[in-house]
Amino acid sequence: MENKKKQGKLKRILAKRGMGQVITVTIGLVALVIVFALLNPYFLTGRNISNLLRQIAPTLLTGIGQSYVLITGNIDLSIGSVVGMSCMTSATLMTKGVNPWVAVIITYLACLLIGLLNGKLISKAKLPAFIATLGTMTIARGIAQIVNNNYNTDSIGEAAEGFMNFFYYGKTLGLFNTIWITIVIWLVFNFLLSRTRTGRHLYAVGSNMHAAHLSGVNISSTVTKAYLVSAFCSATVGLITTATSGMGTMDAGNGYELYAVAASVIGGVSTLGGQGILLGTVIGASVWGVLQNGLQFAGAPVAIRNIVIGVIVIITVLLDLVVRQNKKVGTGKVGTGKTTSIGLKHKA
């Protein structure tokens, strides 16, 4: 009886929507790891695995934020710039003698303001997400430059050692703190997405905004929440970057928004909205991180690297499309015959 119950539960988890892609990609991930391990004995050493997990953290964190936004049918192009803004703001404050933890709080507040701005521009002012976040992307990058007068900062110094250990260099129970921080953040946001009202609203808005509106969902507040989550995650990555380098660099985070999209999409989050689970983003970010790390160990020249990464990303997404296409046709009803639109939805 106990066994049957366990079996039933496993079945239900596997049948959960989005798991199909996750399983396909996990298999891909395992294959990649095996290949890289065979190509280079250093790849599977304890030291590298430890480093690798920590290297995956920024992609996963920004991936969580981007996944939230993608699920509502939007996109966040400001992620990378907010990382830079967070890095520069925290570092500048610390070099000016501000207590590191106070600097952390101020940094989070500033970045959350950007998230709020994104949410309101898109849901109240009805700007298309692409345009709105393109704008905040340049604003945030500009802030990153202005905050220390267009200079990278000095070293944040010994006073910030506690801060650097907390966010990057320290270990707890054998794992880098960065990894623990990522795990905790993932658990919180995964719970929010899968088991609360807000999570349901996020999926509903991304699936059909009109129907969600007529079901009583507050579209504006739901979309804003997604962007706040994204800003929070970007701010965290910025702080991790400050801790890593021990200083603020104005170009920190450059391009991170697109890696975040890659991690999400590989993991099964759809750019059309309404689909995908955060477990997928974990695998997606891991695939990305393993590729970066593994290709270095394999000694691949840079031209090959870029091509390999691009091809693998396309293959994973294609694989999922093919699998999903077959499944949908098999439900018997041939659908409503709607034409699907490619690209990002306008939020009306």
Place this chain on the structure above:
Amino acid sequence: MKRKLLGVVLCIVLLLSLVGYASGASKYRIFLITMDQMDQHWVTVDAGAKKAVSELGNVTYRWLAPDVKDDAKQIESINNAIAGGADAILLAANGPTAVTSALREATAAGVKIIYVDSPADYPGEQTLATDNEAAGNKAGQELKKALVNKGITSGKLGVVNVNAATASVVQRENGFRAAFKGTAFQILETQYSEGDAARSKDIAANYITQGVVGIFGANEGCTVGTGNAIKEAGGKVIGIGFDKSNTILQLIKEGHLLATMAQNPDVMGYKGIKAAVAVLEGKSPGAAYVDTGVSVLTKDTL
């Protein structure tokens, strides 16, 4: 009533700006065009140029740069300078042939060209730059010396570079590799970080896992990352890099980096302005090529 007042104020503002423009007409207009606006290197070139401008007093100066390194954008900046009435430009060319078309237009419009940091394959009045290949080689020699002193004559070495497209960093790496030719050291496949300090640290950490004995960082971001990785790993890997910044000097003082090749971008800017003015006044600027040099900064020399 309100509208009329606004109209008068606007007219006054317009007149004042015209006056401002006119009064600048008697000075030399010189524009500095770099690869981007954010790298500290360019900020320092601009600082050096500004110093010369304030000394000379007969120059109207502006720093033009795209937000990111991009050939089309640099061409646009050059065109903007020409349209803006430039008498001379100080240019750090993205690449040897990347912006030739715009440079031809500049010469046709009578604009004088002075190269700072990175010349193009197009005649200019003078080039003020770091001899990147020589500097890279010097870095290699210093690293080799340090390794041999510790009794290490063979092993793996790692290079953390910016990208494969920027001439200056590519030359540095070439110089570095030349220093190890014919030795028993093996340099691994170069990894690129676009100068991002965090990414550079990951790359350097991976090299350390692979058991390298030495790492070379080709610019400021690469060097910061290399130093941090060596600091975290503890142990015996020797790192050497390029450019100076507060953090890099800190890492050298703490012993995590052997040395850095500090360029003199401020000298490029300073002397560049002086050379431009000389040319505009009909005099010779001096030698065709001015090596603004590197200093090797180590723990002892700090």
Place this chain on the structure above:
Amino acid sequence: MDEYIVELEKISKSFPGVKALDQVSFTLKSGEVLGLLGENGAGKSTLMKILSGVYTKDEGTMKILGKKVSHLSPVTAQRMGIATINQELHLCDHLTVAQNIFLGRELIAKGILSDKDMNAEARKILEKFEIEINPETLVGDLSVSKQQLVEIARALSIHAKILIMDEPTSALTSKEINNLFAIIKRLKAQGCGIVYISHRLEELQHIVDRVMILRDGKQITSMDFAATTLSEIISYMVGREITEKYPRVKEKVGKKIFEVKNLNAGRMVRDINLSLYEGEILGIAGLMGAGRTETTRAIFGADPKESGQIFIEGEEVKIQRPLDAIKAGLVLVPEDRAKNGLCTALSVRENIALPNLDIIASQWGVVNPKKENEIVEESVQNFDIKMAGVEARADSLSGGNQQKVIVSKWLARNSKVVMFDEPTRGIDVASKVEIYEIMNDLKRQGIGVLFVSSELPEILGISDRILVMADGKITKELDVKDATQDVILTSATKFEKKID
């Protein structure tokens, strides 16, 4: 004029998990109109998609215009003279009428696109068939009924010999429907063979020669229309006798439970006043564009309003947005379920749960899966929703079952007033009856029912009281015993302007 232009024999088609067609044979003569009937999911559109080249058959033979055909693609089918008028309009909103008509076969003069030629040709076709549309208008600016006419014009311009019409009248006004029937008669005379698919069985008598009925992927029967009756056809479609097409229930009318005063929301909702009593169904009739949907949306808070007071059980409720209405017990089953009613990619369970999350989740917002399952299971049972499990995607259900999902999600809460907007559009006969029964049930329980519909027989069959709207205003209020189709139509056309 009596040869067979289409002969399909023993066609079978399966999709993973489902046999959509099982050895179906189908013939069409030139100059004949064949009514292809069956419930949603019976296989009609699958069969037609095989004929038009969109799907390939698994088994069976095809003969078109006397020639044996083994492979058919949409392009080759079109070249053979097979054209389809779709139920979902496949038009490009941002292109003009003429550009849409010539999409894929644009006219070229001297190597470049000739809008001039295409406009002229389009004008010719539109005039020939007396369709009043300017070919240079953007399709996106046209009303839904005019868009459907454009779709028809496009099929006509291909000079098809075999025309498949899938629910061609669903959005047309009665004048336009008559025009369409005239067009069909002309095409018949020219030797064109037409397959006519529609749920509006009353229309068939005007144009159909023969009927063929499918059920569950199998061919049930095929016979001359003159030789059968509507109720016989319905019983073949459903497989059982439907005795009452419009089940009417008599209830005692009680107190006033819902009132709207002075509602104004733009041009389409002007000075609306209405009351609803316990034990009655209030039907709202009118033509497309009369403002009925806009009125329900304004009441519900989905669109902003300029003025208006709403009273539920005598107390005024302030409604600024849907959530306010829902909390007060006033709910809306919207028009166009795929666009407004359901989150199509989400599961049935998630759709039913969505507006009820305040009940299902704790005060901190955490969803209680047990409570959710309870509510969902109950809803599915109460409304007998047929689907492949609660986790099935909402858009995998038939139209009728989708509608039931939408209704059930509102009835899981204590709703006091339910507004239905075109609830039976595009739904098969048996499911329609189920929806009527649901409305009657609500009436019995003393829940207010407001019912907007463009199908007069339906309004007359189910409502107790009827309001007629035209051009944003209420033009007539009457008891069902005083109402006839003529009276309603007259009031509905009172302010109809000539537009387009």
